Amino acid sequence: MRRRPFTVLALLVLAALFLFPFLWLVSASLKPRERVFDNSLWPDPFTPANFSEVWQAVPLPLWLLNSLLVGLAAALAVTLSSALVAFGFAYFRFRSRNLLFGLVLGTMMLPAAVTMVPVYLEWDWLGLGNTQVPLWAQNLFGSAFFVFLLRQFFLSQSREVFEAARVDGASFPRLFTSIALPLVRPGLIVVFVFELKNSWTELMKPLIYLRDPDLFTVPRGLKAVLDRFGQGGEAQWELVLAASTIATVPMIVVFLLAQRYFLSGLTTQRR
Amino acid sequence: MSVVRRESRWAWFFLAPWLIGLALFTIGPTIAGLVLSFTDYDLVNPPRAVGVANYADLLADPKVGTALWNTAVFTVLHVPLQIVLALAIAVLLHRMAVARGFFRTVLYLPVMTPPVAMAAMFLLLLNGQTGAINELLSWFGVDGPQWTTDPGWIKPGLVLMSLWTVGSTVVIYLAALSGVAPELYEAARLDGAGRWGQFWHVTLPQISPTVYFTVLVNTIASLQTFTEAYSMFFGAGAQSGTDGDAALFYVIYLFQQAFGALRMGYASALAWLLFLIILVVTAFQVRASRRLVHYEGSPR
Numbered sequence: 001m002r003r004r005p006f007t008v009l010a011l012l013v014l015a016a017l018f019l020f021p022f023l024w025l026v027s028a029s030l031k032p033r034e035r036v037f038d039n040s041l042w043p044d045p046f047t048p049a050n051f052s053e054v055w056q057a058v059p060l061p062l063w064l065l066n067s068l069l070v071g072l073a074a075a076l077a078v079t080l081s082s083a084l085v086a087f088g089f090a091y092f093r094f095r096s097r098n099l100l101f102g103l104v105l106g107t108m109m110l111p112a113a114v115t116m117v118p119v120y121l122e123w124d125w126l127g128l129g130n131t132q133v134p135l136w137a138q139n140l141f142g143s144a145f146f147v148f149l150l151r152q153f154f155l156s157q158s159r160e161v162f163e164a165a166r167v168d169g170a171s172f173p174r175l176f177t178s179i180a181l182p183l184v185r186p187g188l189i190v191v192f193v194f195e196l197k198n199s200w201t202e203l204m205k206p207l208i209y210l211r212d213p214d215l216f217t218v219p220r221g222l223k224a225v226l227d228r229f230g231q232g233g234e235a236q237w238e239l240v241l242a243a244s245t246i247a248t249v250p251m252i253v254v255f256l257l258a259q260r261y262f263l264s265g266l267t268t269q270r271r
Numbered sequence: 272m273s274v275v276r277r278e279s280r281w282a283w284f285f286l287a288p289w290l291i292g293l294a295l296f297t298i299g300p301t302i303a304g305l306v307l308s309f310t311d312y313d314l315v316n317p318p319r320a321v322g323v324a325n326y327a328d329l330l331a332d333p334k335v336g337t338a339l340w341n342t343a344v345f346t347v348l349h350v351p352l353q354i355v356l357a358l359a360i361a362v363l364l365h366r367m368a369v370a371r372g373f374f375r376t377v378l379y380l381p382v383m384t385p386p387v388a389m390a391a392m393f394l395l396l397l398n399g400q401t402g403a404i405n406e407l408l409s410w411f412g413v414d415g416p417q418w419t420t421d422p423g424w425i426k427p428g429l430v431l432m433s434l435w436t437v438g439s440t441v442v443i444y445l446a447a448l449s450g451v452a453p454e455l456y457e458a459a460r461l462d463g464a465g466r467w468g469q470f471w472h473v474t475l476p477q478i479s480p481t482v483y484f485t486v487l488v489n490t491i492a493s494l495q496t497f498t499e500a501y502s503m504f505f506g507a508g509a510q511s512g513t514d515g516d517a518a519l520f521y522v523i524y525l526f527q528q529a530f531g532a533l534r535m536g537y538a539s540a541l542a543w544l545l546f547l548i549i550l551v552v553t554a555f556q557v558r559a560s561r562r563l564v565h566y567e568g569s570p571r
Binding site: 004007008010011014015018019020021022024025028036037038039081084085087088089091092093094095097100103104107109110111112113114115116117118119120121122124138140141142147172176197200201203204207208218219222223224226227228230231237240241244245247248251252255256259263 | 278279281282284285286288289291292293295296297299300301303304307314360363364366367373374375376377378379380381382383384385386387388389390391392393394395396398400401402403406435438442491494495497498501502503504506507522525526529530535538539542543545546549553
């Protein structure tokens with residue numbers, strides 16, 4: 001590897017560029033108001049009071065709790081339902097299987113904006129307009145991308161294991177819960193973390209469905225903070241950045257803990 | 272009853288959630304949206320049939336033209352830059368034997384950041400007077416533009432910001448690169464290919480199906496850009512001065528018409544136009560791929 005010094009240098013520069021916004025965010029969130037706009041990475045004077053101030057100005061703990069509950073419901077629902085459907089596609093041989101699986105792939109291409117209005121009207125009609133239910137309940141019906149991903153995981157297991165369990169008299173539901181699911185645990189973790197991240201970062205659905213600030217998730221609350229204290233508001237950017245730090249850090253921690261599964265799960269799907 | 276018949280009954284049990292969801296949240300709403308697009312509906316009064324009036328309005332609405340233009344400009348800048356940068360980083364990273372995990376993690380971290388937090392950060396980082404990005408440019412003697420207020424620079428600013436999340440594509444390319452057989456590189460070296468030749472004649476053809484997939488997915492996502500631009504330039508605290516038109520992307524306008532102006536019928540017509548545009552763009556890319564994408568075992 002003759003050119004390695006260049007590779008290392010290029011990657012270090014890139015890493016610095018990618019890390020800089022995080023370091024800047026955390027540092028700026030600890031600066032007093034008049035110093036937020038200087039770009040030094042050392043907060044001087046060190047002002048942790050920004051955090052308690054924004055914590056008192058808006059119900060951040062409540063929003064964090066909402067995000068956590070919505071995220072867990074969304075991730076749990078989509079993991080179980082997608083696994084069920086993926087196993088259906090991976091294990092059983094039936095007529096129209098290829099046609100239906102083609103339909104799964106086809107729905108991945110359907111832009112979400114097309115169904116945005118009618119799906120809102122559905123939830124509104126069910127009386128669930130200003131609630132958190134529409135933020136996760138759709139996940140009970142699986143998601144095309146995760147069905148596709150988990151099907152790959154099921155297909156990569158040897159079929160004999162399943163057949164052997166059948167011969168031993170296991171029913172299909174039992175085969176699914178006690179044999180199939182444990183075998184694809186890494187895949188389930190990937191889906192769970194991925195959906196947790198999707199839910200934790202989602203803004204459009206909360207904008208559409210949630211009107212009551214007590215129901216807000218973190219991104220929706222953060223948008224309210226940005227509107228009030230940032231852009232065109234009271235110009236208290238140190239509070240916006242403190243809230244942004246609080247919104248960002250939990251997901252980064254989850255990612256660092258789960259990344260072994262997460263990145264490897266995404267990088268080992270071969271054809 | 273035969274074993275196969277009994278099995279296929281169970282198959283329907285496993286597929287049931289998806290089939291129900293398909294009817295309730297995909298096929299049903301898609302058709303309902305088409306029907307709604309021929310009505311006026313404000314949530315309060317019952318829908319009123321108006322024929323093709325919404326589509327006629329849409330063609331005459333200057334904001335639709337602005338939104339389409341903005342979306343097209345963003346997509347044309349964002350997708351190729353994202354793909355080329357991701358490919359370059361992935362190739363560099365693939366060459367690294369040590370600390371690959373560290374770099375991969377660092378590059379992926381931005382993907383885990385809530386877009387609203389990212390929007391708040393970049394409003395300040397891109398700020399024309401005090402932002403770190405212009406400070407960095409000034410080290411090289413470049414006088415940076417007003418990324419967040421100059422209508423001509425808002426879209427390039429958003430594109431620049433979008434590159435921060437290139438990690439999601441990098442990770443996909445890394446997987447593809449590790450699937451290329453080493454023998455192919457050896458053969459190319461024996462034929463006298465240098466690094467660039469190897470990349471051009473081995474790497475690129477081998478991973479072209481993956482590149483094609485990411486172009487397709489990135490384009491569809493890019494045509495639906497919403498969250499970052501909406502967080503930065505719209506909503507209760509919308510910045511005055513630019514009146515937001517330079518960042519008015521198609522889905523933002525759709526969202527405003529549906530949930531701001533409560534024009535559900537008009538918004539549905541807008542959604543169907545987007546659907547058609549995405550279908551045409553995708554069909555075009557599928558056609559182009561027949562010539563450009565190399566599949567294992569098929570003649571080129």
